Amino acid sequence: MRTSQYLLSTLKETPASAEVISHQLMLRAGLVRNVASGLYTWLPTGLKVLRKVEQIVREEMEKAGAIEVLMPMVQPADLWEESGRWEDYGPELLRLNDRHNRSFVLGPTHEEVITKLIANEISSYKQLPVNLFQIQTKFRDEIRPRFGVMRGREFLMKDAYSFHLDETCLKTTYQNMYNAYCRIFERLGLDYRPVIADTGSIGGDASHEFHVLADSGEDDIAFSDQSDFAANIEKAEALAPKGTRPSATQELTQVATPNVKTIEEVATFLSVDAQQTVKTLLVQGANENTPVIALVLRGDHQLNEIKAENLSEVASPLTFATDEQIQTTANCNAGSIGPVNLPIPVIVDRSAAHLADFICGANVHDTHFSGVNWDRDIQNYQVADIRNVVEGDPSPCGQGNIVIKRGIEVGHIFQLGEKYAQAMNCGVLTETGKNQTLTMGCYGIGVSRIVAAAIEQNHDKYGIKWPSAIAPFQAAIVPMNMAKSARVKETAEQLYAQLQRAGVDVIFDDRKERPGVMFADHELIGTPFLLIIGERNLDTQEIEVKNRITGEKSLMKIDQVMSLFQ
Numbered sequence: 236m237r238t239s240q241y242l243l244s245t246l247k248e249t250p251a252s253a254e255v256i257s258h259q260l261m262l263r264a265g266l267v268r269n270v271a272s273g274l275y276t277w278l279p280t281g282l283k284v285l286r287k288v289e290q291i292v293r294e295e296m297e298k299a300g301a302i303e304v305l306m307p308m309v310q311p312a313d314l315w316e317e318s319g320r321w322e323d324y325g326p327e328l329l330r331l332n333d334r335h336n337r338s339f340v341l342g343p344t345h346e347e348v349i350t351k352l353i354a355n356e357i358s359s360y361k362q363l364p365v366n367l368f369q370i371q372t373k374f375r376d377e378i379r380p381r382f383g384v385m386r387g388r389e390f391l392m393k394d395a396y397s398f399h400l401d402e403t404c405l406k407t408t409y410q411n412m413y414n415a416y417c418r419i420f421e422r423l424g425l426d427y428r429p430v431i432a433d434t435g436s437i438g439g440d441a442s443h444e445f446h447v448l449a450d451s452g453e454d455d456i457a458f459s460d461q462s463d464f465a466a467n468i469e470k471a472e473a474l475a476p477k478g479t480r481p482s483a484t485q486e487l488t489q490v491a492t493p494n495v496k497t498i499e500e501v502a503t504f505l506s507v508d509a510q511q512t513v514k515t516l517l518v519q520g521a522n523e524n525t526p527v528i529a530l531v532l533r534g535d536h537q538l539n540e541i542k543a544e545n546l547s548e549v550a551s552p553l554t555f556a557t558d559e560q561i562q563t564t565a566n567c568n569a570g571s572i573g574p575v576n577l578p579i580p581v582i583v584d585r586s587a588a589h590l591a592d593f594i595c596g597a598n599v600h601d602t603h604f605s606g607v608n609w610d611r612d613i614q615n616y617q618v619a620d621i622r623n624v625v626e627g628d629p630s631p632c633g634q635g636n637i638v639i640k641r642g643i644e645v646g647h648i649f650q651l652g653e654k655y656a657q658a659m660n661c662g663v664l665t666e667t668g669k670n671q672t673l674t675m676g677c678y679g680i681g682v683s684r685i686v687a688a689a690i691e692q693n694h695d696k697y698g699i700k701w702p703s704a705i706a707p708f709q710a711a712i713v714p715m716n717m718a719k720s721a722r723v724k725e726t727a728e729q730l731y732a733q734l735q736r737a738g739v740d741v742i743f744d745d746r747k748e749r750p751g752v753m754f755a756d757h758e759l760i761g762t763p764f765l766l767i768i769g770e771r772n773l774d775t776q777e778i779e780v781k782n783r784i785t786g787e788k789s790l791m792k793i794d795q796v797m798s799l800f801q
């Protein structure tokens with residue numbers, strides 16, 4: 236690749252719209268461009284990285300015995316009605332009609348399509364087990380897309396689905412996939428942790444998430460400081476011995492700021508209908524004098540029923556979410572709930588949906604947090620940490636104490652059980668001739684999110700420091716004053732041809748730019764080796780090699796350069 240024939244598209248300034256470093260660097264290094272909220276074009280350099288991640292994932296899936304398929308992104312509503320998720324999935328599911336007025340969805344995930352496929356294709360136990368995967372675009376109408384491709388609306392996922400006659404077989408494949416995931420993240424060169432996770436609305440018995448550790452991560456992960464126990468915070472809370480800490484609801488009530496209103500007071504801001512709804516939705520044990528921690532408007536009671544001019548008078552820690560939103564987010568990100576344009580801090584009481592444990596997330600205007608530690612995340616709003624599990628608590632595993640770190644969820648595997656197979660009549664004839672419902676596993680990896688997560692973990696003030704396996708280019712040839720020196724030009728051309736022949740992914744900077752501009756671009760893009768060709772070093776048949784990761788510069792004989800890539 237020659238830069239003169241390439242779309243480099245680097246930016247000097249940091250775009251103001253980008254909050255996290257990976258998003259800033261992805262824009263500056265010319266990896267992606269925003270098209271609309273949560274929608275991105277991958278520019279050539281970004282696409283190279285994406286494809287490298289994809290290829291590692293594909294190779295490891297194949298090694299683990301999974302077979303590649305490709306399912307449509309547009310899926311008929313019928314399938315979703317059959318599984319029950321047409322009702323259950325909530326507003327992240329983008330629904331559309333075709334010209335015949337038939338309903339469809341843009342696939343946020345593919346359990347329905349694959350289960351229907353297997354129900355049709357497989358009839359005998361002899362064809363089992365089977366594990367199919369695809370690498371396909373997903374669409375989720377995220378309430379608050381942010382952090383660039385980290386939480387897009389359209390994103391690339393590898394999803395695999397396995398089908399089994401019995402649970403023992405499912406467990407074997409699950410373990411197999413778990414191991415494949417570990418290999419993938421090791422090959423990607425990322426600092427990751429598998430953590431036990433709640434299965435949530437998707438159902439099933441066992442689940443693990445894979446997290447890339449990074450301060451900008453949206454999830455809290457609880458580790459034991461003395462064992463290898465690691466769980467996402469929801470699971471850690473579910474496992475924590477009951478009664479060891481005061482309930483979060485109690486704590487929050489105790490620290491609530493004075494402008495918290497009672498339920499009675501809040502109701503006066505609402506329409507008559509909404510008042511009724513609020514009163515019937517009191518969190519367990521509350522009465523009309525209880526401070527309002529979270530307000531959940533169900534069904535068709537929308538925000539606009541609250542008079543806008545009264546909003547600032549409504550106690551600050553309020554949220555408004557439809558029943559649907561509560562259901563969708565209850566098992567993933569509490570922080571997803573909340574009005575987008577409400578200029579007040581928002582606290583979400585997920586228990587309003589379940590009337591069970593109080594787990595919460597929080598939002599400030601246009602900001603999404605899940606599993607927040609409120610001390611740290613909510614500006615201008617002092618609330619104690621209301622986690623049921625906090626740092627220093629005894630670990631639920633019985634060894635050591637809890638340490639909490641931030642993670643980016645890059646993978647998630649589930650033992651699904653019979654949920655979809657049962658709903659969609661997916662079974663086979665067993666050896667004894669009876670019909671048996673299959674049991675399923677599903678395994679997701681956020682391919683596009685990984686690109687951003689890798690940058691969160693690997694950057695410095697000059698730009699991206701790619702792990703070598705996914706660097707867009709392995710080397711950049713940077714000639715000094717090529718226009719003036721025939722010798723430099725010739726050496727650069729020869730080296731370029733040689734590296735290309737050897738299959739090295741090399742970019743040849745043949746622009747008429749100052750050296751400083753070229754260096755800055757390649758350091759920003761994060762190419763592991765800069766091969767700097769200067770007139771003076773050619774007297775001794777040498778070039779200068781700069782290692783992007785260590786920052787070291789050294790002289791190297793031209794005929795030794797290939798050894799960098801072997």
Ligand code: ATP
Pocket residue numbers: 375377384385386387388389390391392567568644645646647679680681682683684
């Ligand atoms: P999150 O908790 O971040 O919303 P999720 O639990 O809803 O993710 P899964 O249904 O488990 O996501 O999907 C599998 C993987 O797809 C996730 O582990 C993540 O890496 C990726 N993913 C999910 N949502 C997005 C998104 N909006 N943008 C980019 N990647 C995503």
Ligand code: MG
Pocket residue numbers: 567644
């Ligand atoms: Mg999640």
Ligand code: MG
Pocket residue numbers: 567568
């Ligand atoms: Mg989600």
Ligand code: MG
Pocket residue numbers: 444644646647
């Ligand atoms: Mg998940």
